[in-house]
Amino acid sequence: MTTREPSELLPLPVAQLHILLALADGEKHGYAIMSEVEAMTDKAVTMGPGTLYGTVKRMLNAGLVEETEERPDPDLDDERRRYYRLSGFGARVLDAEVARMEQLARTAESKRTVGTRRLGLEGG
Amino acid sequence: MTPSEKTYRAMLVAYPSEHRRVYGGPMIQLFRDRMRRDGGGLGTLVVWFQMGFDLAASAFKERMETIMVMKNWTSRWWETSVVLLGVNSVVFGFTAANSGFVGLSFLIGWVPAVLLLAGFGMRNRQRIPATVMLTVGSIGASFAFWVIYTIVLALVIVVGGLRSGKIGLRRAQPELAT
Numbered sequence: 001m002t003t004r005e006p007s008e009l010l011p012l013p014v015a016q017l018h019i020l021l022a023l024a025d026g027e028k029h030g031y032a033i034m035s036e037v038e039a040m041t042d043k044a045v046t047m048g049p050g051t052l053y054g055t056v057k058r059m060l061n062a063g064l065v066e067e068t069e070e071r072p073d074p075d076l077d078d079e080r081r082r083y084y085r086l087s088g089f090g091a092r093v094l095d096a097e098v099a100r101m102e103q104l105a106r107t108a109e110s111k112r113t114v115g116t117r118r119l120g121l122e123g124g
Numbered sequence: 125m126t127p128s129e130k131t132y133r134a135m136l137v138a139y140p141s142e143h144r145r146v147y148g149g150p151m152i153q154l155f156r157d158r159m160r161r162d163g164g165g166l167g168t169l170v171v172w173f174q175m176g177f178d179l180a181a182s183a184f185k186e187r188m189e190t191i192m193v194m195k196n197w198t199s200r201w202w203e204t205s206v207v208l209l210g211v212n213s214v215v216f217g218f219t220a221a222n223s224g225f226v227g228l229s230f231l232i233g234w235v236p237a238v239l240l241l242a243g244f245g246m247r248n249r250q251r252i253p254a255t256v257m258l259t260v261g262s263i264g265a266s267f268a269f270w271v272i273y274t275i276v277l278a279l280v281i282v283v284g285g286l287r288s289g290k291i292g293l294r295r296a297q298p299e300l301a302t
Contacts, residue, residue, distance in 0.1 A: 030150050031157040048178025049151035049158075050139075054186055057147065076157070082150055 006089070006096035009062065015055040018045060020064065020086060020094040027068050027085035030056075031076070056084060064090035128159055128168070132175065138183035140190040206244045206258065213237035213265045236264030 012020070022028060022036035033056075034047050047055075059065045068083040086094070125133075132155045136144050155175060162171050217233025220226075239261030246254040285291035 030154045034154065034158075046174060048175055048182070049154040050178045050182025050186075052154065053147040053151055054143075054182045057143070079153060081153065 004063075004089070006093040009064075009093050010097055010100055012093065012097045013055070014045075015047065015051060016059055016064065017094075017097060018047070019052075019055055019059060020090055020097075023065060023084060023086045023090075024094060027083045029073060029081035029083050031081075032073070033084070059090070060084075063087055064093055126159070128163070128172070129156055135179055138179060139186050142190075143186050203244075206240055209262065209265045210237050210240035210244065213240060213261075213268065216265075216268050232264050232268035236261040236268070240265060 018037045018040065019033055021040060022033045028036065030049070030052055034052055037045055037047055056065065060067065064087060065084045066087045068085055070080045070082050072078050072080055129152060133148075133152055136148050136151065139148075158171050158175070159168070213233055214237045217229045217237060220229035220233050239257040243254045243257030243261060246257070282291075
């Protein structure tokens with residue numbers, strides 16, 4: 001049982017946030033995580049094996065994700081693959097990070113409005 | 125296994141061995157998946173470019189983390205070693221003084237012990253004096269342990285062995301039955 005507060009890990013590194021989001025709708029193996037991250041970011045982010053598994057290792061150590069049973073993916077081939085899923089703590093950290101980003105977006109929006117008004121650019 | 129996979133597998137040597145042991149297999153699998161999806165012609169070059177960059181950046185990061193872990197480990201052993209050497213020097217000081225070697229007990233017993241323990245205590249506050257104390261103390265204590273003890277042990281082995289007849293240049297006589 002992880003007793004740490006989610007706020008201790010915030011802000012999350014971008015790679016960890018992407019992996020948490022990829023696992024938010026269920027367990028996935030490495031290739032599925034990579035494909036999901038590409039789809040989420042419109043191919044702006046492509047994770048290589050080194051970045052992906054290095055990040056997964058750190059997330060396992062931090063208790064953000066858990067490894068589930070190794071098995072083949074019926075949609076791909078008969079190779080056995082390691083699957084990962086979000087832990088309870090990981091889900092709480094993801095919620096906290098998303099809330100932090102929403103707050104940041106609201107702040108940025110209000111500042112943008114003020115800044116635009118100050119520069120006399122409002123209304124184009 | 126394709127030549128690309130073989131090359132990628134060989135390049136994994138850039139990672140620390142523990143990381144390679146745990147994640148080497150899945151990394152090769154992911155490389156294979158990427159090649160299957162995007163490889164072929166120019167695609168192979170693009171994948172290789174991305175993989176090369178990914179490998180260089182992540183291997184460097186993993187190596188640095190391993191070094192940091194080793195640094196913590198070294199730090200723990202460093203502190204333990206200083207304390208042990210200091211305590212051993214105190215013991216040596218007592219032993220030498222009780223044996224009548226008062227000068228020696230100070231030179232390579234008490235003084236190194238005080239320097240080591242004081243340097244250890246000051247290490248976070250006054251770095252330079254602490255470094256000097258620890259270095260001089262270590263040299264003195266090392267002299268006691270590695271020179272004096274070595275000479276004493278060598279003397280015990282040679283002189284004691286000769287006197288007790290356990291060693292010698294003559295053949296050992298068989299013991300007579302009484």
